[in-house]
Amino acid sequence: GNSVTQMEGPVTLSEEAFLTINCTYTATGYPSLFWYVQYPGEGLQLLLKATKADDKGSNKGFEATYRKETTSFHLEKGSVQVSDSAVYFCALKTTNTGNQFYFGTGTSLTVIP
Amino acid sequence: GAVVSQHPSWVICKSGTSVKIECRSLDFQATTMFWYRQFPKQSLMLMATSNEGSKATYEQGVEKDKFLINHASLTLSTLTVTSAHPEDSSFYICSEVKGANTEAFFGQGTRLTVV
Numbered sequence: 001g002n003s004v005t006q007m008e009g010p011v012t013l014s015e016e017a018f019l020t021i022n023c024t025y026t027a028t029g030y031p032s033l034f035w036y037v038q039y040p041g042e043g044l045q046l047l048l049k050a051t052k053a054d055d056k057g058s059n060k061g062f063e064a065t066y067r068k069e070t071t072s073f074h075l076e077k078g079s080v081q082v083s084d085s086a087v088y089f090c091a092l093k094t095t096n097t098g099n100q101f102y103f104g105t106g107t108s109l110t111v112i113p
Numbered sequence: 114g115a116v117v118s119q120h121p122s123w124v125i126c127k128s129g130t131s132v133k134i135e136c137r138s139l140d141f142q143a144t145t146m147f148w149y150r151q152f153p154k155q156s157l158m159l160m161a162t163s164n165e166g167s168k169a170t171y172e173q174g175v176e177k178d179k180f181l182i183n184h185a186s187l188t189l190s191t192l193t194v195t196s197a198h199p200e201d202s203s204f205y206i207c208s209e210v211k212g213a214n215t216e217a218f219f220g221q222g223t224r225l226t227v228v
């Protein structure tokens with residue numbers, strides 16, 4: 001079946017620290033992979049995505065590379081800011097499940113000044 | 114700008130009452146919309162798939178008589194939590210997907226608190 005396993009949090013970092021949030025997946029078919037971000041009190045927003053192996057998604061300094069060999073899509077940012085404090089969700093969608101998404105449990109990130 | 118509008122953003126209701134949540138597609142005729150529920154510190158769990166003009170498809174363990182979904186038009190899907198109880202307190206969020214290789218667009222979510 002389809003599932004996403006995401007690094008558990010919460011994660012607390014100092015401003016300008018390096019961030020990695022691990023995400024691995026299992027999927028039938030050929031998945032597209034996504035990272036969504038949820039700021040406090042808000043809905044989910046797409047952060048970045050990759051639709052095929054070796055693609056790199058990037059946005060706002062965040063990036064993630066679709067690694068088929070390790071079935072991973074780890075999220076990274078070289079220097080986090082206080083405004084990056086949010087919950088991050090890894091998700092996948094496969095061609096054989098229509099438009100249904102499968103989400104990881106979410107990782108809460110707090111960046112302190 | 115937003116492509117999915119969800120209303121209300123928060124609601125407090127008394128136990129035993131019903132609450133209706135609306136999810137409106139602003140720029141796309143969505144034949145399918147998805148309803149998720151998120152408990153504190155947990156991920157989004159798909160509750161049901163809302164299909165325009167037909168019955169919704171519910172995930173295992175979701176009571177269809179309690180969570181009534183109506184998708185009467187291509188731009189509006191509603192979720193009604195009937196006879197709400199405190200354990201129904203959660204964050205409910207809808208989404209639409211425009212095509213096979215695109216991301217999901219989410220509504221702002223509705224924080225339901227049943228007292």
